[in-house]
Amino acid sequence: MLTLLRFPVAHNRLHFLLLLVCGFFARQAAATHIVGGELDLQYQTGSTYRITLNLYFDALNGNPGALDQDLTVSIFEKATNRRLQNVVLLLSTNTFVAYTNPACTQLSLSTRSLVYSRVVELPANIYNSAGGYYAAVERCCRNNGINNIVLPGNAGQTFYLEFPAVVRNGQPFVNSTPRIFPPLSDYACRGDLFYYNFSGQDADKDSLVYELVTPFNGSSNPAEPKPAVAAPAPYSLVNWNAGLGTQNQIPGNPTLSIGRFTGRLEVQPTQIGLFVFGIKCSEYRKGEKIGEVRRDFQLKVLNCPSNTPPEMVVLLPNNPRAYQPGRDTLRLQPNADRCVRLRFTDPNPNSRLSLSLNPVNFAGPIPTFTSITQGTVRTPGSPDTLVSQLCFPACLDSKGKVFFVDVIVADDGCALPKRDTVRVAFTSVPVPNGAPRITTTASPLPLRASPGDLVTFDIAVTDPENDPITLTLAGRGFQATAVGAQLTQGLSGNQVQGRFSWRVPCPTSTQRLFEFELNATGSPCAERQKTTVVIPVQVEYNNRPPTLTSNLPAALNAEPIVIRRGLGGIFEARLEGLDADLDQLTLTAAGNNFDLAAAGMSFVPTNGPGRATGLFRWEPNCDQVALATPLEVTFQLREATCSPVGQQRTVRFEVVSADTLTFLPPNIFTPNADGTNDYFELRDLPPNFCNAEFADIRIYNRWGKQVYASTNRDFRWDGGAMPAGVYYYLIEYTDKRRYKGNVTIAR
Structure with missing residues (x-):
């Protein structure tokens, strides 16, 4: 029987077993119970790792008194066998291993998965040996009913793994051991091929290689079934019965094998019984072996009821003749029938059949069943033969090569389904497919626009074969969305209709020609067909700065204009701005750190496109003198355009005394x-x-x-x-x- 760990905790069952353990004498701990298991070491963080022992316990024949609440793992340096630490692993979960197919459950098989785990520290200043390290747990005894080793009830098991140093060349070397899964609790039937995917995964993506090995026995025995600590290597091996060995562990034709790189187990057993076997999974990084995990399991072989395989017949298109594997090749042509009919049956009563496909030498679009994929035959109310249809995609292109696809029918027999496979050879010429077509109302090209203009045009996309179409918008040398261009679209029958809209922004660079790409993409048979239309938009923009004139005196150099007036008078100034581009002009006047009205000043502008005027009035008074600040007024002309060029004048106003005579007192x-x-x-x-x-x-x-x-x-x-x-x-x-x-x- 093959078994593997599953983690959900059955608390009620565990509690029941613990109570049973308390009622047994210590000598009963040596009872046979071990189905198999393996060690597991996973990196956590820093120098912290979690080490786990998965032990599989015979829930029917094993003595509950042998169910341990803890087991001790010992860690050694490989080069010297020096013991570095002993770690007590505590029992954390206790669950039943489920059958792959519950309908095939056998009352003679029941296995528990016991998980023992602990966090350990592997500091770099200690675990730095180039030869690496190994960890081991020793426990006795194996199932007494094992049929392929000598004295199985006296044989122990050594759970074993190897791992590298945690530091190399002064740098951390992080590694987790491979985890071998998925779980298996099924049995094999004598004379039938048994197969199972026994591959694993590695957290570090290292390469994994599988091989058969003779299980370790170790130093545990019925007299000392649970050593306080594991002994250092080397560990003794179990003794095979006559005629058996590492490469012939289970009597069979063929005997047990495992795919070196796939981890697929296969055996066609020739004897009933319970058989132990061992596998080793080695991990390689950059071509160098850095670690390994060993696992022992058991396979139970039973006499199973006779199960005749189902039968599959493939009928040629438009032809009642059955397809002959190895002789016929389907020639799939455009606009021809691309479907074959399937007839499948099973001579066994109440047989539930299911269809599946396996592409052998190609990827991409695969044929599909257009009718039933499963059903029951030879049961009251059901037919003796089922009929389905398999159709090849119209776009499938074998490019002149012969492709193979396995059409498989499987029953629901135990322990594994029986199958019939018809390997269909075919060539396929796809249906011709035209590219999408794009039409727009954008004319004449290039479109011409100025900043602020709204550019719009309509788009229509069609496909000759009505394939699904994707319409996208892009810019050449820029992102269309970044400049504010939008594409709205929707479906109308078999057309994609869209509208392009773009409010031309002020240019942020010297670029004036914007080329927008409309891309229509169809994906028949996952082969993209793309049509591109380019719509150029020429942005016309050349700003001429406005001019500002007034009746104010001219300024000298960069100094402000100075206007001096006495009390009682009124000063007026007229300003005018002109713009040859007819941009909107705005004239303003502002006091520098003072309010115009508080200083007896006012400004009335008249703004507009291309021309703006303003009247400034000043009535000097003593309030202005009290302000005690320079009365500077800035007149500014602004234009509403992309790159405005402002014009301004700064004028200083001073209130002076009316006395202009020189004060010359008598002496x-x-x-x-x-x-x-x-x-x-x-x-x-x-x-x-x-x-x-x-x-x-x-x-x-x-x-x-x-x-x-x-x-x-x-x-x-x-x-x-x-x-x-x-x-x-x-x-x-x-x-x-x-x-x-x-x-x-x-x-």
Whole structure:
């Protein structure tokens, strides 16, 4: 019997077995029970690995007292057999192995899958031997009913695997052992071919090679069925019965074999009984063997009820004659009948038949059953013969070669279905297929447009054979969606109809010609047929900058224009913008960090395509002086186009005092009462201006002593009793302006 692990946990069954274990004496742990199993080592992360033992337990004949709650795995260095660590593996799951075909269940077969597992550390500073490592678990004993080895009830099993160093050339060398699966619990029938896919997978995608090996016995025995730790290699082998060996493990014609690269097991047993066998799966990376896993299993051979294979007949197209394998070759031509009729039956009563295909030497489109693929014969209400039809695709092209396809009928017999296969040879010339056709309303070409224009045209796609069509849009040297082009489409009968639309954007480069590709693709028989139509769109765009004129004075160099005005007047300026391309123009005026209205300013624009005008007015007042900031106004002309070229003027406005005379105070007076120049007075003082008003005057002698002061703008100083000489004055205004000078008293 062949078995393999399945993982779901049957907690109720496990609990029941554990209770049974507690009721048995320790000596019963040596009872025969082992069906087979293997070790498994899988990389986790860093230096962490999970090591697992899958042990298969005879649920009918095995003694429950031999069901262990833990087993110990020992890890050794291959080059020296030095023991590195012992790891106790705990029982994690206990499940039954199911039959491949439950209808073929035999009460004499029942196997449990026991899984023992633990996370282990394999640090790089320890596991770095170039020769690699091996792990082993020893346990006794095998099933006493095994028929191909000597004293099977006394034979133990050594579960064994090899793995490489975890570091090479100073770099991590990550590897997981191959996992051999899927599970198998079926039996074989004497005289019938037994086959099964026994291949595995490798997480590292290493190459796997399979071969038969003699199972390990090891050092466990009925006296010591469960050694505390495994002994180091070498391990003794089981002893084959006379006439049997590694390459002849099960009596058969042919005997047991396994595909070196496929992992397919085959045997046609000639004796009934229970037979143990061993396989080794080696893994190779870049041509170098880096590890191996050994697995022992058992195959039970039974006398099965006679099962006559089903029969298949293939009838030629438009011909009642049956197809003769090896003599006939179907010649499939365009527009001819490409179907063959199938008649299949089974002489056994209540036989359920199913059809399948196996392409032998070709890939691609395969024939299909256009009628039934399964049914029951020779049961009340059912026919004795079933009829179906197999049709070859119209597009299948054998390119002059002879293709082979196996037409298979299988029954539902045990242990494995019986089959009848008709290998059909054929050549196939596909039905001619035309490429899709594209028509558009885009005319004349190239289409011409300017930025902002909406370009649209309609598209129609047809296919001569009404094959499914895919219509796509692409740009040559650019992505159509990136520039905003859209393609909407839908089906109308056997046509694809679409509409192209593109709002021409402002150019972001010097590219002016945009070539859009319409691709219609049909896929008959998975061979793409493509038709391409190119629609060029010429974008016409050459922007001329607008001009801005005004009655403002011209600026010198890069300095702003300066306009000076006194209080009480009104200043007006007219501006005009013109654009030869008739783009929309906009004139604006903005104060730099101040509000125009707060400074007595206003701007009224009249904007439009190709021309914009504006009237600026300024009425100087004291509020502007109070702003205490440069009154700079920027006039800007903007155009609505792709690459606008702006025009602007910056004008500085200054409020000045109305007094334009030079302040020249007298510097001598003669207080001699002759009625001429008797006083020191300043009739031409700078006038009061907004918040700048006369504050006071103070007069000092040569030693800095104040001799006169007045807050009266119309003061008159007669010199008092001061002697003749030079005196100094200081005049201050409320805006902190100061005027200094000297005056001489002449007596």
